[in-house]
Amino acid sequence: MPNERLRAVMAAGGWTYEALAAKTEVDPKSVERWVNLNRVPRRTTALRAAEILGEDVHALWPAIRQPRKARGVSPDLEALYPQRADLPVSVFIDLFQQARQQIDILVYAAVFLHEAYPRLNALLTERAAEGCAVRIAIGDADSPGVRRRGQEERYGHGIDSRCRLALMHYRALIHTPVVELRTHGTTLYNSLYRADDQMLVNTHVWGVNAYGAPVWQLRRSVEGGMFDTYATSFEAVWDTARAVEE
Incomplete structure (x- = not known):
């Protein structure tokens, strides 16, 4: 049949x-x-x-069953990866490609995206041209928070230099309509990658580089759940961030 x-x-x-x-x-x-x-x-x-x-x-395919979740696990949680390195970059790119209304990126640098997918700016520009609002918040290389993270992750000055590199990558987008670029100096507990009602949350662990820390894969299914918690966190950082000027 x-x-x-x-x-x-x-x-x-x-x-x-x-x-x-x-x-x-x-x-x-x-x-x-x-x-x-x-x-x-x-x-x-x-x-x-x-x-x-x-x-x-x-x-x-009705035969495909919903995965059984442990008692107390948030219905927003779709998957958990032990390390960001376990995810191919295509997972992040596919996430952004599916966005129709909103893309939010909150990181210190995350230059792995541009390094592995040089068309990232083009992709974000294409989504913006279709009316998708894009907000990108990267670390202020001169902020105490970024310098402290470098010391905690044993990066030294490596992380602030990567923040400057990320700014160089994204700066080309500042004149693109509905794309906003800001820098922040907050203590970043998680890197967030949102596309509409889906999100990847790269947790930050003291003394561990981001690529070695776990990633939550979330899809908003309930009001006030895990997804909304992280979405609210993004808004709080965004409100304190400064717009990047020419």
């Missing part, structure tokens, strides 16, 4: 087997089997395909 729901969604969006296969990084024959034989992909692949198609994964 074919998967008529998946067939209809793909037809409505103009998706070919080859196009969806390329996006989900599988063989086109696999996508053909999803449609014609109602085969169920692996959970991670199904989630990615559903997100690309803009559909609920359980509507496309």
Whole structure:
């Protein structure tokens, strides 16, 4: 029996087997089997395909069960990664590509994004051109907070130099409509990467570089949950940050 729901969604969006296969990084024959034989992909692949198609994964593949969560775990929590290094940069880029209304970035530097994906500025400009508001807050290289973080992470002057590098990367965006760039000197407990109602939270651990610290993957599902806690934190830092001038 074919998967008529998946067939209809793909037809409505103009998706070919080859196009969806390329996006989900599988063989086109696999996508053909999803449609014609109602085969169920692996959970991670199904989630990615559903997100690309803009559909609920359980509507496309009812056989895929919701993961069982431990008692007391926030419904906003989708995944937990032991280290940021466990996430390919494509996870961050895909997050921003999906944004339609809002992108928020709160970091000290996070130059790994530009280093691994040189088109980051172009991507943010494209999203802004579609009406997506972009706010970027990076560390003030001269602030006591940044210098202290360098000492705690044993970076020395490395972190403030990376803040200057991040500013150099992002400065090209200051004349882009609906893109705002600010610097902050706060004690940063988490780096935040938000796209609409999704967020990656890179926790900061004393004495550990950010790439070695855990990452929460959140999706807003309840009011006042984990997602809103971190979103409120971003707003508090943003209010204290200073706009970057030419």
